[in-house]
Amino acid sequence: MTAHAVLVDSNTREVFAVPDGVVELGRRESMAVCIPDPRISGAHARIYNVEEGLWVEDLGSTNGTYIRGVTLVEPTMLNEGDSVYFGTRGFIYETRKDFRAEMTTRVEEMGKAVEAANAQVEAEMQVEPEHALPSDS
Numbered sequence: 001m002t003a004h005a006v007l008v009d010s011n012t013r014e015v016f017a018v019p020d021g022v023v024e025l026g027r028r029e030s031m032a033v034c035i036p037d038p039r040i041s042g043a044h045a046r047i048y049n050v051e052e053g054l055w056v057e058d059l060g061s062t063n064g065t066y067i068r069g070v071t072l073v074e075p076t077m078l079n080e081g082d083s084v085y086f087g088t089r090g091f092i093y094e095t096r097k098d099f100r101a102e103m104t105t106r107v108e109e110m111g112k113a114v115e116a117a118n119a120q121v122e123a124e125m126q127v128e129p130e131h132a133l134p135s136d137s
Contacts, residue, residue, distance in 0.1 A: 004017060004018075004095065004096050004097075005017075005018040005049050005054050005093070005094075005095055006018060006093075006094050006095070006096055007033070007084070007091040007092070007093060007094075008091060008092045008094055009089070009090070009091055010083065010090035010091060010092060011090070016033055016035065016091070018033060018047055018049050018054065019032050019033075019049065020049050020050075021048075021049060021050070022046065022047070022048050022049075022050075023046070023049065024043055024044075024045070024046050024047070024059070025040075025044055025045045025046075025047055026040060026041055026043040026044040026045070026059075027040045027041065027042055027044070028042040031043065033047065035086065035089070037087075037089050039086075039088050039089050040061070040063070040086045040087050040089060041059070041061035041063065041087070043061075044058070044059060044061040044065065044086050044087070045057060045058055045059055045061065045065050045072075045086060046059055046075075048075065052077070053077050053078065053079075054077065054093060055075045055076065055077050055078070056072065056075065056076055056078060056084060057072070057074070058072045058073075061086070061087065062087070063086075063087030063088065064085075064087065065084070065085065065086055065087075066084065066085040067082060067085075068082055068083060069083075078093040079093070080093065080094065080095060081093065081094070
């Protein structure tokens, strides 16, 4: 099973999958990795998710890109666990061998939680027969 590169938001723990190959990251919806945040430029960085590892290149963004606290001036390779900032928004680079399975499990768990909540609401909305309104029949 191949490993999947992800960027994990340092504050919210939101996970952004990084597709294989050369992709761009930014706040525009057309970006392969779209992070809708005003601190991130429309086309902020280029990410090279290649066999050798994950590389990041700043695309002349307004707020800069930083790896391990250093301003990016040329494409730089990330190491597992490195912090990378796009503007002032921080992420941790991770690889996950079971990323797809993990996301599937999370979606299934959320679905079960929604079903349970719906069942509870339906049960609470049941009216006892003695308190029901008379029918027209």
